[in-house]
Amino acid sequence: MQRRRLILYRGLEGDLRHGWPRYLNAALMVLIAANVIAVVIGSIAAVQRDWGDWLVAFELVSVAVFTVEYLVRLWVAVEAKAYSGRWGRLRYALTPMALIDLVAIAPFYLGLWLELDTRFLRVLRLLRVFKLTRYSASMDLLLTVLRQEAAAIGSAMFVMLIIIVLAASGIHLIEGRVQPDAMGSIPKAMWWAAVTLTTVGYGDVVPVTVPGRLFGLLITVAGVGMVALPAGILASGFSQELNKRREAYRRRVKRALEDGTVSRRERAVLERKRRELGVSEEEASAILDAESAGPRSCPHCGKPLTASEPAPPR
């Protein structure tokens, strides 16, 4: 039993690129994608009418598979050091990934107990798409940056909301009496303000008077600055994160070079670290070059310039 748990743990959470875990995880990914497609096309009335029974059957199978997956993950979680010991499974159950797995199946069981709107329940299944984040390595950088810049982007969105309210108030004052349907109150005018400041510009509501258009001109130009804020924050965030990762790799290279050469074992460790940090091979070799280029030891007295042992007294 213990051994089986370990094998399952490795198959679900370990190296997913070789052997049977690879096929298991690929199958789960296909099932998730099929679920999303089923919900999307299931919302078409004609499909629902002609294929409704098949969709229900597919839903039952999917929930069964995801429920088993969730329970197995919960069972094997204690194999990880982080979740061993008391309350380990509970702590695992509260991690974002486990909560996503729960959200993927919970609506189905809630729907059995409570009287809920079927259409709403069906759409909730779409949240299963987030299960895919587990498998996407290249999305890690994206999510890291979004998490780190969350506060700054939140501030930008807050500033945007304030400016939307102020723009809506302005146009309401100017055109409130000319277009009572569209600008008759600040909440109504917020639709125009939001559509304009985000540069979406549907054109269903536009200022029609000369002062209204002058104000609108100001707001469209301000919108450009508004839209630039999150772009600026994210651009800086990506640069910072990539630099941080490159520096982390550089520190590893430095440490490996302390004795003057990179041994075979050190090379393997560096390679693993490189993949983990997402540093490209090209950059990695540039870093290695740059670090090796500098004087590691005084070329005349032969002593390392970066000695870890204290220098002998003269």
Added chain:
Amino acid sequence: MQRRRLILYRGLEGDLRHGWPRYLNAALMVLIAANVIAVVIGSIAAVQRDWGDWLVAFELVSVAVFTVEYLVRLWVAVEAKAYSGRWGRLRYALTPMALIDLVAIAPFYLGLWLELDTRFLRVLRLLRVFKLTRYSASMDLLLTVLRQEAAAIGSAMFVMLIIIVLAASGIHLIEGRVQPDAMGSIPKAMWWAAVTLTTVGYGDVVPVTVPGRLFGLLITVAGVGMVALPAGILASGFSQELNKRREAYRRRVKRALEDGTVSRRERAVLERKRRELGVSEEEASAILDAESAGPRSCPHCGKPLTASEPAPPR
């Protein structure tokens, strides 16, 4: 009296995260938010009709609270070193934060003396939202960057205005006679030019002739470059500011490491500085690692390279 002033000062301007100041400031924030909501929904005719009296009452209470707040802040300002001494309170009253507090209540008192448009006065209350900036720590970076890049963004906006005028002139020459209502003069054509160059694109005015569309194609593509300018400026601004803050932290770490180790007291000072500069814990430890890694002492004579005492003559 003196002591009470000091206590109030600490409650309003000091550490707002513990004890009664926390609840006081939270209450003020809620009141500000409620004011904004009151103005927004108060602009709906039906709400004004049914709840008008309540809104007036709420306004009276709010102004009373904000007036008391303003006077108290003015009274306790001299507790701060920067505003002690002669003219201290006046100097405080001219700071941006104090002016915002004044603007939040001034319209009400002006409305008592002068005959002003009630709708306009009501919207002016929205400016109270800026009182919130006092409480937002995460907005500090945003405002710092916007302040530093103000000149560059101003230039970009000026360039944009020039290009709007040139684009408006071009389309006025080409389609002025075809669409006299929309393009009959340069000021009229500026509406189309601004809506296009900012990529808002309402579609209420579009070129209809073949040369007009060719010119429009050119302008839409130019608009993409136009919109990119502020994004580029802000992206660079955020990077620069974050780098500057990180470098400031690095200098602190360097100074703390001069004697070879980071003492407990130094650690506390660094932690305070880290929070103040908004450097993430992850980055802070990376900086500490990088600084500790370098040679702290001359590899030949074994003495520390960064001594604070002057070198003895040889």
Added chain:
Amino acid sequence: MQRRRLILYRGLEGDLRHGWPRYLNAALMVLIAANVIAVVIGSIAAVQRDWGDWLVAFELVSVAVFTVEYLVRLWVAVEAKAYSGRWGRLRYALTPMALIDLVAIAPFYLGLWLELDTRFLRVLRLLRVFKLTRYSASMDLLLTVLRQEAAAIGSAMFVMLIIIVLAASGIHLIEGRVQPDAMGSIPKAMWWAAVTLTTVGYGDVVPVTVPGRLFGLLITVAGVGMVALPAGILASGFSQELNKRREAYRRRVKRALEDGTVSRRERAVLERKRRELGVSEEEASAILDAESAGPRSCPHCGKPLTASEPAPPR
């Protein structure tokens, strides 16, 4: 024969800036551009009617020229070290540039054998425009960055697709019964979601109910963040790539400076490298200044710090 092959090789793949290769390659570029223009204007019915025969003749000439060009390139490819030896021509034929050359002529020959839609075949000729990338030096940086950031941009596009599906589901739930034509199913609602989240905003479909507009407001603001993601990724990508190139140049300068001076031959090599890496002259001289400024020799023993020969034992 061998010599002629070498001359042709140099004329097609070597230095294209002097002598007859310059005119040959300029002629090929003009022909490609003329092909694109011919396809574009050939799609106008009136042009097709009046000039159809000329366009067919031009197409025959173009295909003949491109076929000869393709065969000659294949023949001379083995002159390059990379494609000499066995299977050299096959390996060359599988490079992106050779495949583009094949795609430029293949549709014509396929059209002779198979019954294909003429309109579709004609548009396929547009792919010849990619033959131009061979000649564009300034596009190299662009393509390098796009290639390096492909994974990150792919992730961003995937996130965008997920958010489009979620936004479409939301608006379908809210307005599906009000606007059955536009929001009656998730696939239908995806049109609105995509047009809004990309901030295109045609305005042919807009939410009309109050909850729909509230949801729409949320989505427009989210769209701004969505659009910012690729901008951020690319901005960071360009910075990284330019830094990498500058560092590569700096390493070259460092190596050239190892003996203390930059000889005439080293200067020529650096200049070639500088052009290859696209480092501006201004930056190059700044790098040279910075590198020359640092201590090139140990200030105590007077010997160069970066010696290539191993240090003698003490």
Added chain:
Amino acid sequence: MQRRRLILYRGLEGDLRHGWPRYLNAALMVLIAANVIAVVIGSIAAVQRDWGDWLVAFELVSVAVFTVEYLVRLWVAVEAKAYSGRWGRLRYALTPMALIDLVAIAPFYLGLWLELDTRFLRVLRLLRVFKLTRYSASMDLLLTVLRQEAAAIGSAMFVMLIIIVLAASGIHLIEGRVQPDAMGSIPKAMWWAAVTLTTVGYGDVVPVTVPGRLFGLLITVAGVGMVALPAGILASGFSQELNKRREAYRRRVKRALEDGTVSRRERAVLERKRRELGVSEEEASAILDAESAGPRSCPHCGKPLTASEPAPPR
């Protein structure tokens, strides 16, 4: 005469912030702005009718002033070292600033000799706005970055044009028969493609069939990437340029610190350089701190670590 020329030269090209040159240049700036406003409002038929004579008079005065300005600048140009000697004035006349001054007055004189469209001539006067760039210090960074990134942005625009043509061909194939007016030929369909790929999205032309909308969805998402390209290029450009300027300043600081202290004269030189490079005071002091922090001389043997003279043999 010689002296008068020198005085005028200093007044027009030297330090414009003190004495009479300040008022002269301010007057010229006001005149330029007034010219732009005159052209813009002069395009309104009613204004032209009622104020036409005044506008003509103002134009005559303006041209007279600008002509005198141009001739005086040409006369004093030889005071600058760069334009002294033979052909000096001609070389000055070919600088961008001098050409702009010429373009500002040339249309008027051409209009006297040739029969030209008055409306077109009038709009040409708008080009006088470029004379303002002479006075704008904060626009220098913007123009430097735009000049440096011109090649990259050009490539991005070229890529955009290719993608517009390909998108137009695609939608022409799909909807050419459904919407012959809007998509009947590739040139016609380019209007939709450009409006969509630049995320302007007027909505005057939209795909209406299901395959058309699927293709449109793809194009709107691609448009987001398209728009991100110039933003990324410019963001990177601004960062690079600011870094370069900061590094140039750092090199100056380093040189000033070579002898261990910054003398009063060195401080003045640094301050001038700082303004010229547009480095903020805050950053400048951070750079000074960072450079002073490092060991300038070995604290034990007292010799400078960065010696300019060769070290004595041991």
